[in-house]
Amino acid sequence: MSEEYKVKVEHLTKYFGDLHVLDDVSFNIKKGEFLCVVGPTGCGKTTFLNLLTRIYMPTRGELYIDGEPADPKRHNLSVVFQEPSAMPWLTVEKNLRFGMEIKKLPKEEIDRRVENMIKLLGLEEFRDRYPHQLSVSTAQRIIIGRAFAMQPDLLLMDEPYGQMDIKLRFYLEDEVIRLWKEMGTTVVFITHNIEEAVYLAERVLILTNKPAKIREEVKVDLPRPRKVSDPEFIKIRNHVTEQIRWW
Amino acid sequence: MEKIMSKINTSNLSQAEIRERRLEILYKILPVISVLLLAGLWLLASRDFNAAVGSGFPTPTAVWDRTIRLFTRPVKKMNLIMHALVSLRRIGIALAFDWTFGIMFGILIGWFPKPRAFFSPLFDAFRAVPPLAWIPLITLWFGIGEFPKILIVIFGSLASIVVNVKAGLSAVDSMYLNVGTVFNATPTQTLLKIAIPSSLDAIFAGVRTSTSAAWMVVLAAEMLGADSGVGFLISRGMDSIDMPLVLTGMIAIGIVGAILAIVTQFIERLICPWTRKSK
Amino acid sequence: MSMDKKKQVILSLKNISQSFVVKDEVKPAVENVSLDVYDNEFLVVLGPGHCGKTVLMNVIAGIEKPIEGQIFLKGEEIHGNDRRIGMVFQSLNLMPWRTVMGNVEFGLELAGMEKKKRRAIAQKYIDLVRLTGFEHSYPHELSGGMKQRVGIARAYTNNPEILIMDEPFGALDAQTRYAMEEEVLRIWKEEKRTVIFVTNNIEEAVFLADRVILLSNCPAKVKQVYDLSPLGRPRDLMDPEFLRFRTEISDNTDLAL
Numbered sequence: 024m025s026e027e028y029k030v031k032v033e034h035l036t037k038y039f040g041d042l043h044v045l046d047d048v049s050f051n052i053k054k055g056e057f058l059c060v061v062g063p064t065g066c067g068k069t070t071f072l073n074l075l076t077r078i079y080m081p082t083r084g085e086l087y088i089d090g091e092p093a094d095p096k097r098h099n100l101s102v103v104f105q106e107p108s109a110m111p112w113l114t115v116e117k118n119l120r121f122g123m124e125i126k127k128l129p130k131e132e133i134d135r136r137v138e139n140m141i142k143l144l145g146l147e148e149f150r151d152r153y154p155h156q157l158s159v160s161t162a163q164r165i166i167i168g169r170a171f172a173m174q175p176d177l178l179l180m181d182e183p184y185g186q187m188d189i190k191l192r193f194y195l196e197d198e199v200i201r202l203w204k205e206m207g208t209t210v211v212f213i214t215h216n217i218e219e220a221v222y223l224a225e226r227v228l229i230l231t232n233k234p235a236k237i238r239e240e241v242k243v244d245l246p247r248p249r250k251v252s253d254p255e256f257i258k259i260r261n262h263v264t265e266q267i268r269w270w
Numbered sequence: 271m272e273k274i275m276s277k278i279n280t281s282n283l284s285q286a287e288i289r290e291r292r293l294e295i296l297y298k299i300l301p302v303i304s305v306l307l308l309a310g311l312w313l314l315a316s317r318d319f320n321a322a323v324g325s326g327f328p329t330p331t332a333v334w335d336r337t338i339r340l341f342t343r344p345v346k347k348m349n350l351i352m353h354a355l356v357s358l359r360r361i362g363i364a365l366a367f368d369w370t371f372g373i374m375f376g377i378l379i380g381w382f383p384k385p386r387a388f389f390s391p392l393f394d395a396f397r398a399v400p401p402l403a404w405i406p407l408i409t410l411w412f413g414i415g416e417f418p419k420i421l422i423v424i425f426g427s428l429a430s431i432v433v434n435v436k437a438g439l440s441a442v443d444s445m446y447l448n449v450g451t452v453f454n455a456t457p458t459q460t461l462l463k464i465a466i467p468s469s470l471d472a473i474f475a476g477v478r479t480s481t482s483a484a485w486m487v488v489l490a491a492e493m494l495g496a497d498s499g500v501g502f503l504i505s506r507g508m509d510s511i512d513m514p515l516v517l518t519g520m521i522a523i524g525i526v527g528a529i530l531a532i533v534t535q536f537i538e539r540l541i542c543p544w545t546r547k548s549k
Numbered sequence: 550m551s552m553d554k555k556k557q558v559i560l561s562l563k564n565i566s567q568s569f570v571v572k573d574e575v576k577p578a579v580e581n582v583s584l585d586v587y588d589n590e591f592l593v594v595l596g597p598g599h600c601g602k603t604v605l606m607n608v609i610a611g612i613e614k615p616i617e618g619q620i621f622l623k624g625e626e627i628h629g630n631d632r633r634i635g636m637v638f639q640s641l642n643l644m645p646w647r648t649v650m651g652n653v654e655f656g657l658e659l660a661g662m663e664k665k666k667r668r669a670i671a672q673k674y675i676d677l678v679r680l681t682g683f684e685h686s687y688p689h690e691l692s693g694g695m696k697q698r699v700g701i702a703r704a705y706t707n708n709p710e711i712l713i714m715d716e717p718f719g720a721l722d723a724q725t726r727y728a729m730e731e732e733v734l735r736i737w738k739e740e741k742r743t744v745i746f747v748t749n750n751i752e753e754a755v756f757l758a759d760r761v762i763l764l765s766n767c768p769a770k771v772k773q774v775y776d777l778s779p780l781g782r783p784r785d786l787m788d789p790e791f792l793r794f795r796t797e798i799s800d801n802t803d804l805a806l
Contacts, residue, residue, distance in 0.1 A: 158806065445638070448607075450659075468644070
């Protein structure tokens with residue numbers, strides 16, 4: 024059993040003019056791993072995400088997928104942003120198909136994946152509705168479904184549940200874990216919410232303030248579903264909080 | 271390209287970023303190229319046209335010479351700058367009236383429902399008349415002196431300011447009105463301290479559009495009967511088949527129009543800094 | 550900590566019902582809500598989703614008139630807006646054309662207080678929320694947390710007896726939220742008022758509240774009232790008792806998908 028890394032990040036550094044945002048960030052991700060990235064407010068997490076998605080180009084360093092430099096033409100990257108990005112002119116079903124149609128996957132494959140996703144998300148009765156007819160949380164779930172259905176090499180999520188209430192948040196977090204387990208996707212989940220990071224992650228990457236470096240990697244070995252009142256959970260959450268606490 | 275690149279400190283940049291920088295420089299150069307191309311085309315066209323048909327299409331040099339002559343041998347005792355100032359003076363007076371009356375009237379029909387209902391059909395009809403259509407009527411009534419010209423500009427640009435002010439005052443964000451309610455503001459206070467300040471960006475949009483409308487209208491009015499102003503220069507050129515003069519006038523009009531737009535935008539940014547940033 | 554003092558009811562809602570209009574349909578937002586608010590307590594109104602809570606607060610603050618029901622302030626019925634009730638709005642509603650000082654002193658300016666006096670009062674509250682030095686800054690120059698503090702200073706400056714805070718931290722990230730929660734408690738301890746704090750965040754509610762009133766999903770009804778005084782202060786987010794309350798309330802909360 025080879026310890027192959029799906030994603031390798033080496034010496035990622037970013038300057039905006041003289042502003043040093045990211046400093047020599049290196050880490051590896053195994054195939055199918057769920058990694059969470061947390062850091063203090065304003066530490067450059069969004070820049071970090073944008074570098075991984077190639078929206079920005081790094082000043083130094085490289086991102087490798089399956090051993091080769093990341094290339095949007097060869098590799099499949101999916102991103103879920105903080106703001107709901109469902110296409111308002113497409114129905115739920117068409118939204119789910121969207122990414123795959125762009126990548127020109129065969130029709131039967133797209134049909135199969137979309138049906139599977141609709142079932143997993145429980146959106147049967149909504150398939151012909153438009154995003155503006157649904158709640159914000161449902162629209163966000165569609166985006167996440169669409170991202171997973173692409174079966175990307177790397178799925179990035181930037182605080183997708185930011186403004187939602189806690190009960191809804193836990194429901195959605197359970198759902199994302201369900202999708203992850205079902206599809207085996209490699210996931211990087213970026214958040215400010217420490218409890219959320221510990222709830223979701225197999226490993227937590229803690230960033231420092233600008234210029235951001237990796238302060239620590241914390242393994243979270245707890246069985247699922249996790250309980251926030253579990254003493255082990257609390258210990259890990261406490262530890263991560265101490266590393267980040269600025270308030 | 272290399273010379274330009276070497277001037278930029280590339281020590282901190284990766285290959286990808288260098289490519290981005292190159293693109294940025296290209297975007298700055300392209301507009302300059304287009305202007306140079308236009309000037310070149312003008313030179314070519316005027317030369318060929320004159321060769322084929324004889325005089326008629328002035329070359330750039332001919333226009334430049336004519337411009338200089340406007341200073342050495344003024345038309346009607348005024349050089350180009352003085353003519354431009356005359357035109358500007360006319361719109362200055364007209365706009366002063368427009369803004370004073372227009373802002374007050376715009377607030378009246380934007381904020382108060384009864385005057386809005388009363389004046390709407392009248393104002394909408396007034397709005398529908400294109401500014402230039404006022405010229406025959408006013409000329410018939412008042413002749414071609416200074417006063418009727420200013421009157422034409424007043425009528426021509428009034429609609430712009432009123433429409434914008436009305437839009438601003440009738441759409442005050444209920445967010446701010448709620449604050450007033452909680453603090454027990456009187457209706458007068460609500461109008462003066464909340465509605466009007468929150469509409470400053472709309473009011474300035476009105477200032478901008480009425481200024482550019484006024485500039486267009488004054489030139490038309492001058493072309494149809496004046497003895498000063500940039501519009502007059504153009505009609506003078508037409509009458510004496512002095513094409514370089516016409517072109518000089520047109521270029522001057524374009525430049526002054528651009529300066530007016532830049533100045534009003536600058537003032538707006540000074541007075542309403544939050545409109546850019548808050549997005 | 551024993552409850553020696555008999556708590557006085559300062560505000561009382563009786564059978565409040567209100568509806569709202571969405572896409573030409575009239576929907577009930579609040580249905581027959583009755584509750585009491587005690588003097589100087591930190592009361593949290595907790596509810597899922599985005600329906601009902603803000604409407605209820607608008608009714609209390611006098612921005613909206615309810616279809617049914619009455620509100621009693623210190624025993625007398627009030628209609629519409631009352632100066633004794635102040636509000637920190639969800640989307641802040643800071644006036645972008647005024648400086649921080651201009652915003653904070655706004656209420657007093659409307660009331661006709663002379664400049665020197667009202668500036669002094671406004672300054673006191675700007676200092677209270679720790680924004681000293683930013684009096685002449687404009688809202689667009691401030692961060693989210695700072696803008697919230699201006700909103701709080703503005704509400705305090707009018708010297709209300711009851712302060713409504715309508716989901717003030719909703720737009721902040723989780724960490725800034727923690728910072729602001731501690732800040733708001735500090736401000737409340739220093740300048741005690743009755744606070745009605747609205748949120749959809751259960752952890753926030755348990756951290757801040759003396760009592761929690763749990764509302765159902767749309768249309769909002771009172772589901773249950775929780776007394777959190779056994780938790781004492783200051784509270785620890787990861788304390789087992791804290792988590793127990795949190796789980797109990799969470800189990801009782803509706804899921805607003």
